[in-house]
Amino acid sequence: MKTNNKYLAIYQELADLIKQGILAPDETIPSENELAAKYETSRETIRKALNLLAQNGFIQKVKGKGSIVLDVTKMSFPVSGLVSFKELSQNLGRSSRTNVEKLGLIKPDPFIAQQLNLSGGDEVWEVVRSRNIDGESIILDKDYLNSRFIPSLTKEICEDSIYRYIEEELGLKISFAKKEIVVEECTEEDYAYLDLHSFTHIVVVKNHVYLDDTSLFQYTESRHRLDKFRFVDFARRGH
């Protein structure tokens, strides 16, 4: 990443210290004034970094006391946030393989057109991939991408990481997503591509993904076998 930003660099450094256990749970990190002196910066800049740490569950700030390190070992971040399968499996180091089952430019059916807010005859990339982990196909990812933003797409890109291609090759900035998790009955497609055993239902994570300028470019369904699904999140109360 770019280290133009002091507060991001400080955030990363402290986050790494916590992940490595050098700053241990229940300890307090140095005070904001001490950190400001150490990093030769202003207190507000330190506070930006600490607020990021608090948002992401690394620390808890307590008025009058200090900032306490939280136990982050349990979290190992799965489907939370906005992360591609490639990035996920890398973080976990599990042996995984991706099979591209379908890839093509299609005229979207009414459901997909609605999900992507398409009006005219815009075409859409349809990508269907199965994810094989430890020898079993347990996730089916169905992606629909607006061709206005993604002009071309190859099997190689889909086997690697579509997000990497979009961000690094096309220079687009993926910014946010509206995510929905529900359970549905398995479809013929699920039975065809996944090792479903006797399961009759499947967890579906639906994502509407937006770029920096608020344009909607992707609708995704990530379909997980019931017994292999896990979602972890850190939530703060209030505002």
Next chain:
Amino acid sequence: MKTNNKYLAIYQELADLIKQGILAPDETIPSENELAAKYETSRETIRKALNLLAQNGFIQKVKGKGSIVLDVTKMSFPVSGLVSFKELSQNLGRSSRTNVEKLGLIKPDPFIAQQLNLSGGDEVWEVVRSRNIDGESIILDKDYLNSRFIPSLTKEICEDSIYRYIEEELGLKISFAKKEIVVEECTEEDYAYLDLHSFTHIVVVKNHVYLDDTSLFQYTESRHRLDKFRFVDFARRGH
């Protein structure tokens, strides 16, 4: 809420304008300088309010352009965040009823003791409640509360809202939670208290809930019938 805070008051005011549609999706809100003038405050204070709006999915800030209002109609009411069932059902206005199936002070079994980090002979409040919505029992909430923090608990409190009691009567500050969503096989208890039809599995939302000072005071399992479960979230990429 207390309106001691300028930036929180400004956040609330703008969030309300967006929820009411007075600031409509795809429009830009006034610039930071304009808002600073209007509210007679500094730009940094305005930025705090706008950053909160961005975090919570109300706006998207675009450098060089302005802050664009996002469509928030789809989002309303998540199981996201840290919200009690009472608060949730109020926001949705569905007819709902709570049945207290169990309530008592118990010696925790090893699993619960471990979830709550209990060492000695600390006792724990066990509360089991079923949630009836539109005539069907579809959610089973199992709560375990450390009696060190919650000395007493009554059926009336459990029928209303435990969180309301803890925050308003006891004056404790519920601060954050680690949340996990998985799917499990139904237990005898699920069959006993819920209208499960032919479902064999159930969505379980497990929460470890912490107070302001990072003390763990509650472990909760919220068990949802597959077809009635829905989780919505707003996620930003990166950091």
Next chain:
DNA sequence: CAGTGGTCTAGACCACGGG
């Protein structure tokens, strides 16, 4: 009391977008 984090200020410089 001294030290902590929480809020707020008035100003500065930068990178970006659009006319």
Next chain:
DNA sequence: CCGTGGTCTAGACCACTGT
């Protein structure tokens, strides 16, 4: 070019915690 948001600063006052 000007206006936008992004970063950073140095200082102030407050509320809260501990001793």
